[in-house]
Amino acid sequence: MNISRIYAIVLRHFFLAIHQFERITDIFLFPVLALVLWGFLSSFVQFQTPSLANFLLGGMILWVIFERVGSNVGVDFMFDVWERNLMNVLASPIKLPEYITGLVIVSLLKVLISFLAMWFVATVFFGFAINLYGISLAAFWVNLVFFAVVLGIFNVSIVMRFGNTIGPLTWILPFAIQPFAAVFYPVAVLPIFIQKIVWFLPISHVFEGMRFTFTTGRFQSLEFLAALGLNLVYFVIVIGFFTYIFNLVKRKGSLAKL
Amino acid sequence: MSKASKIPVLEVKNLVKKFKDFTAVDDISFDVKEGEILGFLGPNGAGKSTTINCILGVIEPDDGKIKMFAKDISQNRSEIMKKVNYCSAEYNVAWNLKVYEALFFYCCLYEVENANARIERILDQMEANEFKNKFLRDLSFGQRARISLCKSLLNDPKLLLLDEPMASMDPDMVDKGIRLLKRIQKENKISILYTSHNMWEIEQIADKVVFVNNGKIAAQGTPLDLTRRHFLADTDEPNLREVFIKLSRSEDEHI
Numbered sequence: 001m002n003i004s005r006i007y008a009i010v011l012r013h014f015f016l017a018i019h020q021f022e023r024i025t026d027i028f029l030f031p032v033l034a035l036v037l038w039g040f041l042s043s044f045v046q047f048q049t050p051s052l053a054n055f056l057l058g059g060m061i062l063w064v065i066f067e068r069v070g071s072n073v074g075v076d077f078m079f080d081v082w083e084r085n086l087m088n089v090l091a092s093p094i095k096l097p098e099y100i101t102g103l104v105i106v107s108l109l110k111v112l113i114s115f116l117a118m119w120f121v122a123t124v125f126f127g128f129a130i131n132l133y134g135i136s137l138a139a140f141w142v143n144l145v146f147f148a149v150v151l152g153i154f155n156v157s158i159v160m161r162f163g164n165t166i167g168p169l170t171w172i173l174p175f176a177i178q179p180f181a182a183v184f185y186p187v188a189v190l191p192i193f194i195q196k197i198v199w200f201l202p203i204s205h206v207f208e209g210m211r212f213t214f215t216t217g218r219f220q221s222l223e224f225l226a227a228l229g230l231n232l233v234y235f236v237i238v239i240g241f242f243t244y245i246f247n248l249v250k251r252k253g254s255l256a257k258l
Numbered sequence: 259m260s261k262a263s264k265i266p267v268l269e270v271k272n273l274v275k276k277f278k279d280f281t282a283v284d285d286i287s288f289d290v291k292e293g294e295i296l297g298f299l300g301p302n303g304a305g306k307s308t309t310i311n312c313i314l315g316v317i318e319p320d321d322g323k324i325k326m327f328a329k330d331i332s333q334n335r336s337e338i339m340k341k342v343n344y345c346s347a348e349y350n351v352a353w354n355l356k357v358y359e360a361l362f363f364y365c366c367l368y369e370v371e372n373a374n375a376r377i378e379r380i381l382d383q384m385e386a387n388e389f390k391n392k393f394l395r396d397l398s399f400g401q402r403a404r405i406s407l408c409k410s411l412l413n414d415p416k417l418l419l420l421d422e423p424m425a426s427m428d429p430d431m432v433d434k435g436i437r438l439l440k441r442i443q444k445e446n447k448i449s450i451l452y453t454s455h456n457m458w459e460i461e462q463i464a465d466k467v468v469f470v471n472n473g474k475i476a477a478q479g480t481p482l483d484l485t486r487r488h489f490l491a492d493t494d495e496p497n498l499r500e501v502f503i504k505l506s507r508s509e510d511e512h513i
């Protein structure tokens with residue numbers, strides 16, 4: 001891995017972000033608007049069940065983080081396709097892991113800004129204390145972002161294979177996962193057969209585990225290990241998938257035609 | 259000329275690329291020696307871009323070997339590409355960035371030292387300094403092609419792969435571009451693979467010409483050689499236009 005080349009990718013997206021209003025709204029406006037909506041909802045709910053309010057808002061913030069990272073990696077890749085810039089990048093000494101790492105770092109930086117904006121609005125305007133429960137929740141956050149990155153690499157792969165026409169799928173995919181991710185309700189409310197499928201989603205373990213900490217104050221290591229283990233498996237699978245697609249489009253010659 | 263004794267910077271041996279049943283590149287072999295400009299001439303669809311994309315590693319060949327600086331590209335790609343660069347009028351450099359930003363980005367990708375000075379110098383040489391703070395999307399097609407050419411010179415390459423780099427430039431700019439390339443090529447001893455279907459460009463720039471048609475090499479030699487062999491035996495003026503027409507039609511006439 002070469003730092004200068006990874007930095008180049010980050011810089012390229014920094015330049016893009018400062019010139020494009022929609023990129024900035026993507027980072028600030030969308031997350032903050034979502035927070036305002038959920039902030040009012042949580043304020044309303046607080047009259048009945050105060051613990052639920054905090055929990056809804058926390059879940060919403062985490063969800064936005066997941067959804068942003070999950071789709072942004074693919075969208076930023078599409079920018080190089082849209083701008084017909086990809087061939088020139090691929091002709092450079094850059095290695096694919098460096099390129100992907102650069103895209104992931106860009107997404108993480110953006111989501112950090114989104115998070116700070118949401119956190120600010122939640123505490124200052126709604127007076128909610130986003131309780132982080134120290135290191136135990138951080139362990140779940142890492143898994144949340146990890147799975148988002150896996151999703152991001154999957155999205156890059158399908159764009160590489162099918163071109164930008166597949167683009168909308170990269171936005172929809174996180175939302176297709178949402179009902180099963182058990183963000184706002186426990187897995188137990190889902191029908192039994194869906195519960196079984198949901199077990200295979202790292203993100204549902206993340207939310208189950210965090211809910212446990214919210215209500216009991218203790219760390220649920222079983223959920224944590226399930227999330228981590230599944231993430232590692234999916235990471236290996238998605239890297240394999242990405243490599244397969246990359247070799248395929250090189251054989252088909254379609255990489256140069258993207 | 260003493261060029262024959264020099265080591266090849268680029269070696270392509272028995273390159274084959276098929277797209278399903280269609281053979282786009284059919285057993286092509288050639289090399290580019292140090293300090294040499296090889297013109298890769300052929301009609302549309304001859305297989306020129308496919309060959310260059312195989313060299314870049316963006317297309318996987320079905321058969322054949324490609325070496326740059328005596329190293330196999332499948333193993334040493336990243337190291338090799340530091341000394342190589344590429345330009346095609348077909349692709350952009352980051353459309354929504356300003357020219358300066360886009361070039362700075364490429365400087366980072368190629369780990370160019372003193373990037374600012376380097377960008378200034380190359381923009382000056384290409385008479386493109388006035389575009390420095392403009393968005394690439396606001397430039398004309400030909401102006402963007404000029405910036406692509408600037409990008410390909412940023413890392414002081416030893417080998418330049420140019421795929422119809424001036425396809426959209428006006429004749430004045432093509433002339434300037436060619437003169438600039440020739441000068442840089444002499445000063446820095448770079449080697450160039452220059453793809454075009456424009457005979458005039460190739461006549462101006464190439465030491466040697468490989469003429470491809472239907473994925474095969476139809477003829478090769480210096481522009482004058484080719485003219486004498488395929489058009490007028492006793493001429494002193496290269497006339498690739500006539501060679502081009504004759505060679506690209508010869509296949510149809512046999513049918």
Ligand SMILES: Nc1ncnc2c1ncn2[C@@H]1O[C@H](COP(=O)(O)OP(=O)(O)O)[C@@H](O)[C@H]1O
Nearest residue numbers: 252253254277282301302303304305306307308
């Ligand atoms: N990815 C691809 N899939 C199928 N056919 C292709 C692909 N790329 C190029 N071709 C075909 O291969 C032939 C050579 O193309 P190309 O190398 O681009 O020609 P040119 O000499 O004009 O650069 C053309 O007939 C083209 O249609």
Ligand SMILES: [Mg+2]
Nearest residue numbers: 306307421422
């Ligand atoms: Mg071409």
